[in-house]
Amino acid sequence: MYDVQKYFNAMTGGYLLYDMVFCTFAFKKDALMVQTYLHHVAGIIGALCSISLDNYFGSIAHLTMFTEISTLNVNIRVLFSLIGLDGGVLYAINGLMMTVIFFVTRIIGYTYVVIVKFGMEPEPKIWTSEFRKNSAYKDRLPLFYFCISTYVLMGLL
Numbered sequence: 001m002y003d004v005q006k007y008f009n010a011m012t013g014g015y016l017l018y019d020m021v022f023c024t025f026a027f028k029k030d031a032l033m034v035q036t037y038l039h040h041v042a043g044i045i046g047a048l049c050s051i052s053l054d055n056y057f058g059s060i061a062h063l064t065m066f067t068e069i070s071t072l073n074v075n076i077r078v079l080f081s082l083i084g085l086d087g088g089v090l091y092a093i094n095g096l097m098m099t100v101i102f103f104v105t106r107i108i109g110y111t112y113v114v115i116v117k118f119g120m121e122p123e124p125k126i127w128t129s130e131f132r133k134n135s136a137y138k139d140r141l142p143l144f145y146f147c148i149s150t151y152v153l154m155g156l157l
Helices: 003-026 030-054 054-065 070-082 089-120 131-135 137-157
Strands: none
Touching: 003 030, 003 054, 030 054, 054 089, 070 089
């Protein structure tokens, strides 16, 4: 993994930690906030694991960060709602853009990562015993599988 990728993941983990602390003090504690905390914890673990595990998992972490692009439209939608513009044309256009971007990045993007990166890519086949025996991650295999489990959990949240 390149140094810039490590810095990017470190900044992502730091931002998610900051945002989690900010949400603790700024918002009421409800079911949505618990889901936000879990999402942030999974993101922090993913960012730190990608730094620890280098190449393969680092690439997957960057593809996951790409899926967060739709969050911008979600936040704009909330702002429009707060200032009373939730019935206008901009609100509808933003909602349409949010739906399209969500579909492209999350549905198609996650499908690509899970099928191509985890399943069909010739090297490494992370589920095979040959990978476990010959892997550069041999000494960090439990961490590797924990990180992949966290990645899948983050996708579900």
